[in-house]
Amino acid sequence: MVPTSQSLSWDERLDNLLKWLKESEGFAVNENVHLQDTKRSGRGLYLKSGQLKKRDCIVSIPGDKQLNFYTVIYHISRFNRKLFIDGASCPSSKLASNENSQLDDPRTEAYRYLTNTAVLGLSSFQLLSLFILFEWKILPQEPNFTSFWKPFFDVLPFAEELRSIPATWICDPTSENRELIELLPAASRRHADRMVSQIENDWQTVSPFLQEWLKTRKSSSQINMQDLFSEFVHVYLVINSRCLYIEIPLKTDVADNLTMVPFVDFLNHNSNVDAYCKPRIESLRKSACGLGSFSIIVGDHEYINPGEEILLNYGAHSNDFLLNEYGFVLGENMWNYIDVSLEAMELISQEPVKKFLMENNYWGDYTISHSEVSFRLLVAFAAVVCPDLKKVEKFMLGYITESSFGSALSSTLNEFMASLEKSVKAKIESLEIITKSDPLCSQNVLTVYEGYFQILRNHLGNGV
Ligand SMILES: C[S@@+](CC[C@H](N)C(=O)[O-])C[C@H]1O[C@@H](n2cnc3c(N)ncnc32)[C@H](O)[C@@H]1O
Incomplete structure (x- = not known):
């Protein structure tokens, strides 16, 4: 103008x-x-x-x-x-x-x-x-x-x-x-x-x-x-x-x-x-x-x-x-995390579990960072794998730890992260073949996914 x-x-x-x-x-x-x-x-x-x-x-x-x-x-x-x-x-x-x-x-x-x-x-x-x-x-x-x-x-x-x-x-x-x-x-x-x-x-x-x-x-x-x-x-x-x-x-x-x-x-x-x-x-x-x-x-x-x-x-x-x-991203960023709320909520199909999480204010807002899986997500998945919701309540209150849920919890988390990793890879592949966009802009989005990929690799590589 x-x-x-x-x-x-x-x-x-x-x-x-x-x-x-x-x-x-x-x-x-x-x-x-x-x-x-x-x-x-x-x-x-x-x-x-x-x-x-x-x-x-x-x-x-x-x-x-x-x-x-x-x-x-x-x-x-x-x-x-x-x-x-x-x-x-x-x-x-x-x-x-x-x-x-x-x-x-x-x-x-x-x-x-x-x-x-x-x-x-x-x-x-x-x-x-x-x-x-x-x-x-x-x-x-x-x-x-x-x-x-x-x-x-x-x-x-x-x-x-x-x-x-x-x-x-x-x-x-x-x-x-x-x-x-x-x-x-x-x-x-x-x-x-x-x-x-x-x-x-x-x-x-x-x-x-x-x-x-x-x-x-x-x-x-x-x-x-x-x-x-x-x-x-x-x-x-x-x-x-x-x-x-x-x-x-x-x-x-x-x-x-x-x-x-x-x-x-x-x-x-x-x-x-x-x-x-x-x-x-x-x-x-x-x-x-x-x-x-x-x-x-x-x-x-x-x-x-x-x-x-x-x-x-x-x-x-x-x-x-x-x-x-x-409008920029960092190649290495210690504050990166993945918001996995949608994917996790989609996975929780049992109505009583959903109701339990909602009533306890644990429905949604699930994240995974480089160093940790958020406590909210651990609680949600504990409720998925454990029919005894009283036990999950104890976990919520800090009376017991996630190890009380044994391999059922860790393998659910592993499967969840492996599936996230697959969809992140698919997005990276899609971004690599697009042609119309400005390269700086597509590269930035790619870097965000690469950050996700590093986080998931860190957890999957080390086991959960
Ligand atoms: C407050 S201004 C800083 C001055 C700016 N670089 C300029 O040319 O006017 C913020 C902008 O700088 C750029 N920027 C700031 N830190 C950056 C970084 N670590 N890597 C890449 N770009 C950065 C981004 O474009 C951001 O929107």
């Missing part, structure tokens, strides 16, 4: 970002760090020279250069005085004195309906996606408009770079990756469907504001709601794959606790939860608007080798989760 950054080289965009960040007091980036782009994980931060010791600060971004519920309110309130939220809105003393210039600004029309009630009724995701859609995609088409956030938008990923997120295959009926939807593991498929309904729900909430704005455009306007939806999906996934945790005092739902932090969002993920860098929020170091400064501090893993990548842990996430939320 908007040519935004394509006309500038990456180096120019990065220079502009740094210049813009330097305008704020409190911005700092460690001189031993630099940005590099690799085919495997895109842009990332690397050690350029010297060393980084525990507790060294890698980067610090002041509150006024983060995009979150507070800074968005501040920037909207500059053009809509009906948005007055104490501690978040722009104080009158800082508003432009020339009323006419405000009226001519396209933001005055765009943000007209974003009053206190409207804004406070939106989630962080909804407000951010609406604001970014206006400032990044829509308003730059108006004459003489440049967003304050342009240097940040110019370094955000293009839609193409987010193409391996399964939700994009579902949202876009023309996606070349649609054949992969049916080949996704059940857990990934459910995750993707959940994300798509969240996106659609948020679109339902924010699109009326866009429709009001569209009414004010000339009939010759090129913009239509279908195009805007595609741009909305892009914006939504940019926020989702780059936001970081921060408390938003105006909101009570933890899902609203997010902020977008330029430069910090160049850090790639490592599955090790404790070793790598840690975020630090200094709520007392406040800028004219926004929340506290957001810093990244070196953890236990110190950096001494130039060229080494500086990493962050996004959370203890399996490949199914990483694929859906971020």
Whole structure:
């Protein structure tokens, strides 16, 4: 829709970002760090020279250069005085004195309906996606408009770079990756469907504001709601794959606790939860608007080798989760597990067993990880192999162990895993012969199944 950054080289965009960040007091980036782009994980931060010791600060971004519920309110309130939220809105003393210039600004029309009630009724995701859609995609088409956030938008990923997120295959009926939807593991498929309904729900909430704005455009306007939806999906996934945790005092739902932090969002993920860098929020170091400064501090893993990548842990996430939320997977991931609920529930055909498991809240949510078969699955299969449900109850309560069920339990589990292994192999074979999809996307799905295969091999190889 908007040519935004394509006309500038990456180096120019990065220079502009740094210049813009330097305008704020409190911005700092460690001189031993630099940005590099690799085919495997895109842009990332690397050690350029010297060393980084525990507790060294890698980067610090002041509150006024983060995009979150507070800074968005501040920037909207500059053009809509009906948005007055104490501690978040722009104080009158800082508003432009020339009323006419405000009226001519396209933001005055765009943000007209974003009053206190409207804004406070939106989630962080909804407000951010609406604001970014206006400032990044829509308003730059108006004459003489440049967003304050342009240097940040110019370094955000293009839609193409987010193409391996399964939700994009579902949202876009023309996606070349649609054949992969049916080949996704059940857990990934459910995750993707959940994300798509969240996106659609948020679109339902924010699109009326866009429709009001569209009414004010000339009939010759090129913009239509279908195009805007595609741009909305892009914006939504940019926020989702780059936001970081921060408390938003105006909101009570933890899902609203997010902020977008330029430069910090160049850090790639490592599955090790404790070793790598840690975020630090200094709520007392406040800028004219926004929340506290957001810093990244070196953890236990110190950096001494130039060229080494500086990493962050996004959370203890399996490949199914990483694929859906971020569009990548790890070859080795200690947090992988297989959700075997559907397969196990299909196998439990005896009604009394089903009833027993339901009554005891043990029906479904069965998983197998590299190191263990979940206790819930052991209980379910113990109930399948043992007619004495009182004995299974004792197992549930921890009075006896799984060995009390002898070889009947272990051979049922073995057969179950062998059959899972067969279906994983079949999926891998199907993925190896598909031709239409983007190779990166099919390779990612293949890696998820390979992770499953390793888990099953580990159990079957060692016996259960
Ligand atoms: C917060 S951004 C990190 C910066 C990003 N690499 C870029 O080029 O802008 C998160 C995205 O980086 C990529 N990423 C992060 N960690 C990765 C990893 N370990 N392997 C591959 N890609 C990774 C994924 O595309 C993810 O959606």
